[in-house]
Amino acid sequence: MKHIFSILFLLIASISFANKTSVTILIDPGHGGKDPGHLPLTDTLMQEKDIALEIAMKIGGYLTYNLSNVVVMYTRQSDVYPTLDYRVEMANNNKVDYMLSLHVNGSPNSAVYGTETHIHNYDAKASYKWAQLIEKQFKARAGRKSRGVKTAADIGHSLQILKHTKMPTVLVECGFITNTAEGRYLNSPYGQEIIASAVFRATREFIKSKHSGIDFSPPQDLTDQPDQPHYKVQIMASIDEIATDIREFTKLGFDVERVLVESSSMYKYKYYVGPFDTKKEAKKAQKSVQSNGYKDAFIVYFE
Numbered sequence: 001m002k003h004i005f006s007i008l009f010l011l012i013a014s015i016s017f018a019n020k021t022s023v024t025i026l027i028d029p030g031h032g033g034k035d036p037g038h039l040p041l042t043d044t045l046m047q048e049k050d051i052a053l054e055i056a057m058k059i060g061g062y063l064t065y066n067l068s069n070v071v072v073m074y075t076r077q078s079d080v081y082p083t084l085d086y087r088v089e090m091a092n093n094n095k096v097d098y099m100l101s102l103h104v105n106g107s108p109n110s111a112v113y114g115t116e117t118h119i120h121n122y123d124a125k126a127s128y129k130w131a132q133l134i135e136k137q138f139k140a141r142a143g144r145k146s147r148g149v150k151t152a153a154d155i156g157h158s159l160q161i162l163k164h165t166k167m168p169t170v171l172v173e174c175g176f177i178t179n180t181a182e183g184r185y186l187n188s189p190y191g192q193e194i195i196a197s198a199v200f201r202a203t204r205e206f207i208k209s210k211h212s213g214i215d216f217s218p219p220q221d222l223t224d225q226p227d228q229p230h231y232k233v234q235i236m237a238s239i240d241e242i243a244t245d246i247r248e249f250t251k252l253g254f255d256v257e258r259v260l261v262e263s264s265s266m267y268k269y270k271y272y273v274g275p276f277d278t279k280k281e282a283k284k285a286q287k288s289v290q291s292n293g294y295k296d297a298f299i300v301y302f303e
């Protein structure tokens, strides 16, 4: 009898105190299939369901390839419609640690634009923190207009995903497709990359703060083979190819070079200005592009 108790105790102890070694995130691209979500201003632009899927897959890619010990699941990875019940059950039955739902907003008033992150209520402390980090990234790093964190009370009704999931859950509205400028941004691979990387950064900061015992160090990157000695300033990286003659690049006053990366990393393309012969010139260029919105631009030395 004594034995049974001690075995039972050991079992309970090992379950309660087991060191968590990985984190699971369920990514939920809103709508899909028969449900297009919000509709764009013109038929040539993407519907909410398609933009949500693009951004969701990019976020999943960033998390998978830039962090160790993060498992990413999706409620859908193609143009199909899982019901809201199915999405909630998938989160709860798999006991995922976090759920991230991606949407794009719409309004009869085309002047309305900006991002919102929804949580069930302010008592959901972890969700609230995560949501705040996402809106902070949208504003500070992605240069979007943040409309802030919203709860069921703020919008006057509960969102099923937020109400019934048992883990920290946020629902991100990445912008309004009914606003001409923001709609265009959300339709561009550039805009989708920036939005996705903002959500990724916020999520990385959030899960790192929640799991100090897990090593999230990224896998080794094997990029950037040596060339002639010079400096370049990397302004961004992307999964999908972005044209280098878009306004976001031409406004910099430097030619932007796109380099295809042969690497284990998820980022397939890197974007540089340069080359510069001296570090001083590179620093000057770095300051210039940083003040033009590429706050994370950094100098790379090529031997």
Ligand SMILES: [Zn+2]
Pocket: 030, 031, 037, 038, 048, 103, 104
């Ligand atoms: Zn939606």
